[in-house]
Amino acid sequence: MPTAELHAFLFAHPAAHSLSPALHCAALEAVGWSGSYRAEDVPPAALPARLQALRAQAAAGALTGANLSLPHKVAAIPLLDGLTPAATAVGAVNTVFWEEGRLLGDNTDAPGLQAALLDAGYAPAPEKRAGQRAVLLGAGGAARAALWVLREWGVPTLILNRTPERAAALAAEWAQEGCAVEGYTVEGWTVEAASPQAASPQAVNWAEVGLILNASSAGLDRPDETPLPLTPPQWQQLPPGALVYDMVYRPEHTRLRRDAAAQGVRTAGGLGMLAHQAALAFARWTGQAVDPGVLLAAAHRELGRPAEPGAEAQA
Ligand SMILES: NC(=O)c1ccc[n+]([C@@H]2O[C@H](COP(=O)([O-])OP(=O)(O)OC[C@H]3O[C@@H](n4cnc5c(N)ncnc54)[C@H](OP(=O)(O)O)[C@@H]3O)[C@@H](O)[C@H]2O)c1
Structure with missing residues (x-):
C-alpha cells in the first residue's frame, strides 16, 4: 500500500532558478498527496554520496526519487543499479526512482x-x-x-x-x-x-x-x-x-x-517538454497520472507569464 506522501529532489549544479519545485508541488496538490520537492545544489564530487543517501532513504521505506540536471545526467549512470530502456538508449538519466530494491535511472526528457x-x-x-x-x-x-x-x-x-x-x-x-x-x-x-x-x-x-x-x-x-x-x-x-x-x-x-x-x-x-517530462517522472515515483497541462500552467505562473496557447505562427 503506497504512502500518500512523496519527498523528492532535484540534484543539479547550480540548482537555483529551477522550475521543477513549482511543477512537482503542483503535481502533489493535483493528486491530493502531501510531501516536498527540493532543489539541491550538488557539486559533482558530492553526487555519489547524495545518491547513496537517497538509496538508503528508499530502502528504509520512504517514498522518494530525484531528478538530475546538468552536470549529472551522464555521470550518475555508473552510480545507479540499472537503467530503463529509454535511459540506456539516450545515454542519460534525468529521473531516479526506486523499484524492487534497486535505485534505477530513467530518461523522461525524450x-x-x-x-x-x-x-x-x-x-x-x-x-x-x-x-x-x-x-x-x-x-x-x-x-x-x-x-x-x-x-x-x-x-x-x-x-x-x-x-x-x-x-x-x-x-x-x-x-x-x-x-x-x-x-x-x-x-x-x-x-x-x-x-x-x-x-x-x-x-x-x-x-x-x-x-x-x-x-x-x-x-x-x-x-x-x-x-x-x-x-x-x-x-x-x-x-x-x-x-x-x-x-x-x-x-x-x-x-x-x-x-x-x-x-x-x-x-x-x-x-511543454518540461511539463511532460515532469509528469512522467512524477508517475514513476508515485504511480499517479497528472495532467501535464496542470504542470504547464504552474510553470507559466512561476515565470509570471500568461499561458501560451500552444504552437502558433506569430507573424
Ligand atoms: N525544455 C526542456 O525540458 C529541456 C530539457 C533539457 C534541456 N533543455 C535545454 O536544452 C539546452 C541544452 O541542454 P543540454 O543538457 O544538452 O546542454 P549541454 O549538454 O551542455 O549541451 C549544450 C549544447 O549547446 C551548444 N551551445 C552552447 N552555447 C551555444 C551558443 N552560444 N551557440 C550555439 N551553440 C551553443 C553546445 O555546443 P558545443 O558542442 O559547441 O559546446 C552544445 O551542443 C539547454 O538550454 C537546456 O536548458 C530543455
Missing part, C-alpha cells in the same frame, strides 16, 4: 519531448512528412533525447552544432546503435552531421526541412542570440506546416522563435 512535439502539431506519420527531414541544433545531452525521438519516428536528421566535430561524433554514434550500418543509414533512419566546412546554413536545402529542433543552449537567458541565423528567404523556403521547436524556454520567445514567426513559421517553446 518521451517528454515526443509528447510536446505532438502537442505542437508535429505529424510523425511518414506519409504526412514525405521527403522531409529534421535539422537538430546542438550535440549535448538534450540533443541525445531528441535523437531518440527522431529515430523512434524514423525522421531523417541533420545535426548542426557550434562545434561540428561533436555533431559528427554524435551522428556516427547514433548511426551505429545496434543495427546494420551502411554509411549513416540505420533501418531506414538516417542521421548526418554537416562537416565543419559545410556547417553553414547555406549548405542545407531548407525546402525539405519540416522540423527545426533547438537542443543547444543558444538563446538561454540571451534574447538576441540564435543558433540558426537564417535569412528571410531561407525561412520562406521551409515547407508549409514546418515547425520550429525551441527547447529553450527562458526567454519564452527566443530570437530563433521570433525570427521564424516573423516569416510565418509555426513555433513552440520548451515549457
Whole structure:
C-alpha cells in the first residue's frame, strides 16, 4: 500500500532558478498527496554520496526519487543499479526512482519531448512528412533525447552544432546503435552531421526541412542570440506546416522563435517538454497520472507569464 506522501529532489549544479519545485508541488496538490520537492545544489564530487543517501532513504521505506540536471545526467549512470530502456538508449538519466530494491535511472526528457512535439502539431506519420527531414541544433545531452525521438519516428536528421566535430561524433554514434550500418543509414533512419566546412546554413536545402529542433543552449537567458541565423528567404523556403521547436524556454520567445514567426513559421517553446517530462517522472515515483497541462500552467505562473496557447505562427 503506497504512502500518500512523496519527498523528492532535484540534484543539479547550480540548482537555483529551477522550475521543477513549482511543477512537482503542483503535481502533489493535483493528486491530493502531501510531501516536498527540493532543489539541491550538488557539486559533482558530492553526487555519489547524495545518491547513496537517497538509496538508503528508499530502502528504509520512504517514498522518494530525484531528478538530475546538468552536470549529472551522464555521470550518475555508473552510480545507479540499472537503467530503463529509454535511459540506456539516450545515454542519460534525468529521473531516479526506486523499484524492487534497486535505485534505477530513467530518461523522461525524450518521451517528454515526443509528447510536446505532438502537442505542437508535429505529424510523425511518414506519409504526412514525405521527403522531409529534421535539422537538430546542438550535440549535448538534450540533443541525445531528441535523437531518440527522431529515430523512434524514423525522421531523417541533420545535426548542426557550434562545434561540428561533436555533431559528427554524435551522428556516427547514433548511426551505429545496434543495427546494420551502411554509411549513416540505420533501418531506414538516417542521421548526418554537416562537416565543419559545410556547417553553414547555406549548405542545407531548407525546402525539405519540416522540423527545426533547438537542443543547444543558444538563446538561454540571451534574447538576441540564435543558433540558426537564417535569412528571410531561407525561412520562406521551409515547407508549409514546418515547425520550429525551441527547447529553450527562458526567454519564452527566443530570437530563433521570433525570427521564424516573423516569416510565418509555426513555433513552440520548451515549457511543454518540461511539463511532460515532469509528469512522467512524477508517475514513476508515485504511480499517479497528472495532467501535464496542470504542470504547464504552474510553470507559466512561476515565470509570471500568461499561458501560451500552444504552437502558433506569430507573424
Ligand atoms: N525544455 C526542456 O525540458 C529541456 C530539457 C533539457 C534541456 N533543455 C535545454 O536544452 C539546452 C541544452 O541542454 P543540454 O543538457 O544538452 O546542454 P549541454 O549538454 O551542455 O549541451 C549544450 C549544447 O549547446 C551548444 N551551445 C552552447 N552555447 C551555444 C551558443 N552560444 N551557440 C550555439 N551553440 C551553443 C553546445 O555546443 P558545443 O558542442 O559547441 O559546446 C552544445 O551542443 C539547454 O538550454 C537546456 O536548458 C530543455
